[in-house]
Amino acid sequence: MQTDIRMTPGRRSYVEEPADPQQTRNRILQATAMAIVLAYPFLDLFFGWQALLAFIPMMLMITLALGLNIVVGYAGLLDLGYAAFYAIGAYAAAFFTSPNSPLASVLPGSPFAWMQDFWVAMIMAVLVAGCAGALLGAPTLRLRGDYLALVTLGFGEIVPRLVKNLEPWTKGVKGMNPIGRPYLFGCQFGVDPCEILGMKLKLGMIPYYYLTLVVGAISIFAIIRLRNSRLGRAWAAIRDDEIAAQGMGINPVTTKLWAFSLGASFSGATGAIFGAYLQTISPDQFEYSTSVIVLCMVILGGTGNIWGVMLGGLLIQSFDRIFAERLTGWIHKAGALTGDPTITAAFNSFDLLKSRLLVFGLCLVLIMNLRPQGILPNRKRRETALTDLPEDDVAPDEAVMIAGAGASTEKSR
Amino acid sequence: MTASNAPSDVVLDVSGLTKRFGGLVAVDSVDFQVRRRQIVSLIGPNGAGKTTFFNMVAGQYEPSGGRVIFNGKSLHGLRPHQITARGIGRTFQNIRLFTNETLLENVLVGMHSRLKSGPIASLLRLPSQRREEDEAREKGMALLHLVNLDRFANEAAGNLPYGMQRRLEMARALASEPQLLLLDEPTAGMNPQETVNMISLIRRVRDEFGVAVLLIEHDMQVVMGLSERVTVLNYGQKIAEGTPLDVQRNDNVIEAYLGRRHKRPEDEVADGGTH
Numbered sequence: 001m002q003t004d005i006r007m008t009p010g011r012r013s014y015v016e017e018p019a020d021p022q023q024t025r026n027r028i029l030q031a032t033a034m035a036i037v038l039a040y041p042f043l044d045l046f047f048g049w050q051a052l053l054a055f056i057p058m059m060l061m062i063t064l065a066l067g068l069n070i071v072v073g074y075a076g077l078l079d080l081g082y083a084a085f086y087a088i089g090a091y092a093a094a095f096f097t098s099p100n101s102p103l104a105s106v107l108p109g110s111p112f113a114w115m116q117d118f119w120v121a122m123i124m125a126v127l128v129a130g131c132a133g134a135l136l137g138a139p140t141l142r143l144r145g146d147y148l149a150l151v152t153l154g155f156g157e158i159v160p161r162l163v164k165n166l167e168p169w170t171k172g173v174k175g176m177n178p179i180g181r182p183y184l185f186g187c188q189f190g191v192d193p194c195e196i197l198g199m200k201l202k203l204g205m206i207p208y209y210y211l212t213l214v215v216g217a218i219s220i221f222a223i224i225r226l227r228n229s230r231l232g233r234a235w236a237a238i239r240d241d242e243i244a245a246q247g248m249g250i251n252p253v254t255t256k257l258w259a260f261s262l263g264a265s266f267s268g269a270t271g272a273i274f275g276a277y278l279q280t281i282s283p284d285q286f287e288y289s290t291s292v293i294v295l296c297m298v299i300l301g302g303t304g305n306i307w308g309v310m311l312g313g314l315l316i317q318s319f320d321r322i323f324a325e326r327l328t329g330w331i332h333k334a335g336a337l338t339g340d341p342t343i344t345a346a347f348n349s350f351d352l353l354k355s356r357l358l359v360f361g362l363c364l365v366l367i368m369n370l371r372p373q374g375i376l377p378n379r380k381r382r383e384t385a386l387t388d389l390p391e392d393d394v395a396p397d398e399a400v401m402i403a404g405a406g407a408s409t410e411k412s413r
Numbered sequence: 414m415t416a417s418n419a420p421s422d423v424v425l426d427v428s429g430l431t432k433r434f435g436g437l438v439a440v441d442s443v444d445f446q447v448r449r450r451q452i453v454s455l456i457g458p459n460g461a462g463k464t465t466f467f468n469m470v471a472g473q474y475e476p477s478g479g480r481v482i483f484n485g486k487s488l489h490g491l492r493p494h495q496i497t498a499r500g501i502g503r504t505f506q507n508i509r510l511f512t513n514e515t516l517l518e519n520v521l522v523g524m525h526s527r528l529k530s531g532p533i534a535s536l537l538r539l540p541s542q543r544r545e546e547d548e549a550r551e552k553g554m555a556l557l558h559l560v561n562l563d564r565f566a567n568e569a570a571g572n573l574p575y576g577m578q579r580r581l582e583m584a585r586a587l588a589s590e591p592q593l594l595l596l597d598e599p600t601a602g603m604n605p606q607e608t609v610n611m612i613s614l615i616r617r618v619r620d621e622f623g624v625a626v627l628l629i630e631h632d633m634q635v636v637m638g639l640s641e642r643v644t645v646l647n648y649g650q651k652i653a654e655g656t657p658l659d660v661q662r663n664d665n666v667i668e669a670y671l672g673r674r675h676k677r678p679e680d681e682v683a684d685g686g687t688h
Contacts, residue, residue, distance in 0.1 A: 229535030249526030
């Protein structure tokens, strides 16, 4: 009975998933969500919600959080200076495309003029940010936990400061503007009217919405693939137990470098779009608070779970950019409805927009206490662990026999 | 013990291996060999330096002196992951599983050094990467099946009861296709039945995978029932080596475990009589 286990695996269906109604419901939910997201700009126009301009930076921030989730959630490396990579991406793109950049006097007319195209600049931004991630990663790899966090914090401080002081290249605190706009199908993003197929259309910022959506979708797609690859498993192993991971043949140095570098490259694309969308970038957009907000989005939603991270991002950002303002408006209206001047005045003094950091802080404390793992935790651990089973439900020798039998072993319990 | 002395037969050859922690000599110039397909036990009282010895072989600690030759090549200066890639797999004294990952993922992590696909291939999901993943998953299931855990393949490893975790660690170590398996107290904390299971599993793994097994063990039933050779460490020094029977009768060993007997004249006579 000398069966070589390695040679005769005997196709077993490890992916068999019984069709269950929960899954069908999830599918429907997903399809609906997707349809809403795709149609949003037109719904927004139709219903007059006027929230499109809030949604674009919101989605950019969520994409940023997805990138940070690779570093923090998958590889378990606490990064407090993630906004630095965002800045590097934005400045890299601006560098190539802005007429304010020193390159603007060199590139036009030269054989490298094609570099001034937004799409090229965006890819450059991805590469530059990825390299910056690897560069920062290199000296920090021997550090763990708190020490690593401190170094990334330092990096997050250094980058905006460098940008402020390297005035000849970055225009210092004034920032860079304008920035080259993406151009696609005869349409310059954000410039009306757009001419598509001979039709003149007034699209406003809608093209940016879809650009952000596409980049976000590509990010999600890439992250899911990475997570389920050899590298993704190595990240999880390093996060759970670095010593055991090394014992399994994982090189912690390259594994962490990949995490830093890939995580940073997502922020590169985001930074490029952000710059083009706002048409101006300045160092104060990439301060420490940006890093913290993005980190909060990751942790609040559920570190390591991309759906959780997206939900966390959506909650924080939609409050910040939409609901704080609208809720305040509704409260003021409610106060006015009472007709009582003192109540109206009291309601009017209520301003969520001013106290939004307070509300944000309170929510964070509350959620972290109620759900320390985040709103959607990484992996749902079973409530009843396997300890409820008999320790070994097979007789001693039988166990080994079964282990060797190779076929038909679905021992029901 | 019919092992030949041909050098190729020796999978692990350790000589003069020493580890000092400050003034403490945890392992003191130990010579040691493991042959192919051999099951060797390393025993000794607590603090004898067994795990330190293991950690030096696996590259976790850098030796203060001596050398480790594996398959005819020195392991000097190699990092733990490189040593795993060379063909030494290990389990840990305090189980170190990736508790948030599923059983299958744990085993797949064990295969890390045998898989090649890089991030780009994974992003593009190239045919070669897909094939490699499929094969790895099949092999992973076969390994889980070997330790009789394939039913729980998609369970988080942290949910397993203790005995099963030990078996999973074994499957994970085997996934790296080792030629030498280091098992640090594989039956610690197990009940008698689980211990018997583990003994037959270890023997079976040796027979089917052709690996050499070096284990640290306290349970004498396991040591005597399983090992072909036993090495005894005490205060970092090798005090005895031989077949389980030899070692059991060795005076140094008895002394190390039970303490020195207060000798009286009539004992000396008795001792003389037995020799």
